[in-house]
Amino acid sequence: MADHIPFIFGDESIRLVNRIYSDSEIIRVPLYRGKELCKSLLPKMKLWLDPCIDGMDDLTIRRPRPGKSNNWFNFMSDLPNFERICSPEFHANPIKPELTNFVKTVLDKCFEYKPAWITVPQFPLVETSDRNRINRELAEATAKWKIDRHFSGHLILPLIFTHQNQVNGKTARNPKVRQAERCYHLAQADGFWVVDSSLNDDSGSFTLRNKRFPGMIDLHEELNALIPSRIRIAGPYWGLNLVLWSRGLIEYPAIGIGSGYQYLMAGGHTKKPNVRLALPPLRRLVDAHPQFSRWLDQAINRLDPLHPASKEFMDIKSKYMMLSEIDLAKQQVAIFYKKWFDSIADIPQGGRSMALFQDLAAAYALGKTLPDLTKSGTDRRPEAVAEALMLISL
Secondary structure, three states, X not given: OEOOEEEOOOHHHHHHHHHHOOOEOEEEEEHHHHHHHHHHOOOOOEEEEEOOHHHHHOHHHOOOEOOEOOXXXXXXXOOOOHHHHHOXXXXXOOOHHHHHHHHHHHHHHHHOOOOOXXXXXXXXXXXXXXXXXXXXXXXXXXXXXXXXXXXXXXXEEEEEEOOHHHOOOHHHHHHHHHHHHHHHHHOOOOEEEEEEOOOOOOXXXXXXXXXXXXXXXXXXXXHHHHOOOOOEEEOOOOOHHHHHHHOOOOOEEEEOOOOOOOOOOOOOOOOOOOOEEEEHHHOEEEEOOHHHHHHXXXXXXXXXXXXXXXXXXXXXXXXXXXXXXXXXXXXXXXXXXXXXXXXXXXXXXXXXXHHHHHHHHXXXXXXXXXXXXXXOHHHHOOOHHHHHHHOOOO
């Protein structure tokens, strides 16, 4: 079975997983979509069910709007004391019976699906310590539920960062790491999952190279030194998850399915996404628009016709109108990502980081020979994404 963990959000992602990622051992599904999605999973796949407490981060942007419902909000509103528990006043002075009842109810709903893993209810991390107490209380209530229910599966502690300032410097990381260790033991958790919801790692920016990626590497090393777990998960990201996995800092890279390579907290009102395609030789994504079609022509003209990348660019060009449809674009990205992952997974663990470095170095070298993409900033350079990931892959 493969190490990647697909993050499922809708029917289309289920279809792509069943077709392309059917060797996944674990599939992560949000509880509020469980009734619709779990019935479509392949029987051999183990279920990781997430109650999606992270959406309680800010209710003001998640309430249903006129003419626009919110399935997450509607589901959560039926839980006892839901809105009260979301308030900063409750965080400062939690009432244990109310919190315990809330945790018991939401975890019982998870338990109905007989999952292999369940996410420990936790609020996302903020720069202050304002949520430390409520998260410790949630962890304790989860441990009590685990004992009372005789839950034999694994509990996964989520560490959802919301701003780079929480991760970039050691002074800011230290209290977050200590709090994570404490909550891990209070919850009697079996593993932990780390994601920075503010991190878009396919931009190739200078900030990624100089601050954000090094900070994330240090964070994982510090967590691993304190928390004795063999279930360590990171992502979904575009490439940082693969770097962490190839370096042995995590066991499981969380992945998107043709889209969703930046984690979005539950319940947000989403807008229609851009159509994005994978450029396999460059290990990156690009927006599909008429200017990109012209860029393909320029790139093909720069390359020797016998160059492997020339054939791949020509293949995208020949199917461009078809791939401009969002469902087919997601399929193209998902197929590429699976091939990319498998090419590294085929290497024994000790050689994966070097294999990924060489893979990204080849993409970087190719990108240096190609014209700018129709973008602004650092991201306009074709090699930018591969370069940023290459620098941290060893």
